[in-house]
Amino acid sequence: MQSVLDWLLTFWRESAPVMQKMYLVFVCGLAIEYFFRAEKNQPLRDIGFNLVYAFFYVIFNKLLFELLFVVHNPVVNYLGGPLMILHFGDAWWSQLLHVLLFLFIFDFFYYWFHRLQHESRYLWQQHELHHSERSLNVTTGGRHHWMEDSMRIFVILIPMSFLIRLDAEKVGLIWATFMLWGYFIHLNIRLDMKFLTPVFGGPQYHRIHHSREGKHWNKNYAAFFPIYDIVFGSYYRPGKGEYPKTGLLGKGENMNYLSTALFSPFVNWYRMLKRGFKSNNKSTKGIK
Ligand SMILES: [Zn+2]
Numbered sequence: 433m434q435s436v437l438d439w440l441l442t443f444w445r446e447s448a449p450v451m452q453k454m455y456l457v458f459v460c461g462l463a464i465e466y467f468f469r470a471e472k473n474q475p476l477r478d479i480g481f482n483l484v485y486a487f488f489y490v491i492f493n494k495l496l497f498e499l500l501f502v503v504h505n506p507v508v509n510y511l512g513g514p515l516m517i518l519h520f521g522d523a524w525w526s527q528l529l530h531v532l533l534f535l536f537i538f539d540f541f542y543y544w545f546h547r548l549q550h551e552s553r554y555l556w557q558q559h560e561l562h563h564s565e566r567s568l569n570v571t572t573g574g575r576h577h578w579m580e581d582s583m584r585i586f587v588i589l590i591p592m593s594f595l596i597r598l599d600a601e602k603v604g605l606i607w608a609t610f611m612l613w614g615y616f617i618h619l620n621i622r623l624d625m626k627f628l629t630p631v632f633g634g635p636q637y638h639r640i641h642h643s644r645e646g647k648h649w650n651k652n653y654a655a656f657f658p659i660y661d662i663v664f665g666s667y668y669r670p671g672k673g674e675y676p677k678t679g680l681l682g683k684g685e686n687m688n689y690l691s692t693a694l695f696s697p698f699v700n701w702y703r704m705l706k707r708g709f710k711s712n713n714k715s716t717k718g719i720k
Pocket residue numbers: 546550559563641
């Protein structure tokens with residue numbers, strides 16, 4: 433009994449700082465949105481739901497991530513990685529280049545996993561919650577299904593670690609940058625990136641990805657570098673002042689219930705299994 437209590441205490445001590453940082457980002461983001469908002473009169477109820485869901489997201493996410501991350505090193509060693517060891521100098525520009533290169537490689541794997549989440553009906557069940565957001569804002573950055581990070585161990589971290597040597601410090605840095613960038617690109621603000629639009633993904637570029645309009649569906653998958661969308665044919669350059677309405681058409685509208693947000697993929701997968709995998713892997717165009 434004592435050991436269970438100790439474990440719970442340790443778990444909470446480790447989770448609390450993560451939550452503190454996340455809610456601090458939410459407060460800062462909502463303050464920025466107040467002054468530069470792209471969409472007015474967003475329902476406070478929706479934002480409130482995300483704030484509550486984020487608490488459970490951190491708990492569930494951490495539990496599963498720690499359980500599954502133990503396979504990371506053994507799998508990379510088994511595969512024979514890393515294939516390359518990159519050397520960078522200590523100068524600030526060299527270190528910056530180092531981080532940018534890592535993010536660039538990260539985004540390649542992110543792009544393809546994200547695209548698969550849209551193109552596979554099975555993976556879509558897990559990504560649907562994020563896209564069911566009707567009022568894109570900074571808290572949408574935390575509205576992912578709690579299994580998502582753990583899936584990224586297999587589709588992003590392990591392939592990356594197989595290619596290049598990643599020490600714990602670099603993994604932490606990449607992850608923190610990715611999380612922060614994730615909040616940034618969901619901001620409900622008018623920010624024209626001008627000539628940088630095809631270079632770095634920003635809030636307007638990602639808003640297109642969440643758009644309800646058919647012409648925007650299955651576009652702009654990359655997190656950091658739109659070059660992947662340009663090269664792989666999924667790029668949509670936002671027009672001047674183009675800030676479309678976001679969310680899903682149909683059933684995806686109504687996922688703001690804790691039980692739905694936490695467990696709907698399992699229910700849907702069970703139903704699909706029951707139907708004997710009759711569903712064909714159509715793109716999410718058919719779902720929205
Ligand atoms: Zn998506």
